[in-house]
Amino acid sequence: MGSALVVSQVRFDSDPLNLRDPxxxxxxxxxxxxxxxxxxxxxxxxLVDDAAEARQLADDLQRLxxxxxxxxxxxxEPTEQDEKLAVIEDLNWLLGPQLxxxxxxxxxx
Numbered sequence: 792m793g794s795a796l797v798v799s800q801v802r803f804d805s806d807p808l809n810l811r812d813p814x815x816x817x818x819x820x821x822x823x824x825x826x827x828x829x830x831x832x833x834x835x836x837x838l839v840d841d842a843a844e845a846r847q848l849a850d851d852l853q854r855l856x857x858x859x860x861x862x863x864x865x866x867x868e869p870t871e872q873d874e875k876l877a878v879i880e881d882l883n884w885l886l887g888p889q890l891x892x893x894x895x896x897x898x899x900x
Contacts, residue, residue: 804866808821808822832861842865842876845864845865846863846865849861
């Protein structure tokens with residue numbers, strides 16, 4: 792009879808971090824990183840077969856309320872590439888091909 796009263800007070804905690812010593816430096820640092828939010832502690836990585844599937848999956852994941860952000864390879868694509876190539880071409884014309892040549896040797900006095 793007494794155990795029935797105690798069972799109603801039992802709570803389940805699914806966070807394994809709460810099983811660790813809260814005063815340990817490693818636990819304190821991890822909790823601090825989680826509070827900062829931009830640490831990448833609780834993330835997933837997904838590989839797909841092609842670009843269309845990657846874009847679709849990124850869109851689907853971003854719509855989920857549990858997902859804070861989605862980063863894909865498409866986020867690292869350079870923008871304004873034509874303008875940047877034009878600037879490099881102009882620099883090559885102004886400075887000469889020797890300055891952009893990776894086999895150029897520097898002679899010290």
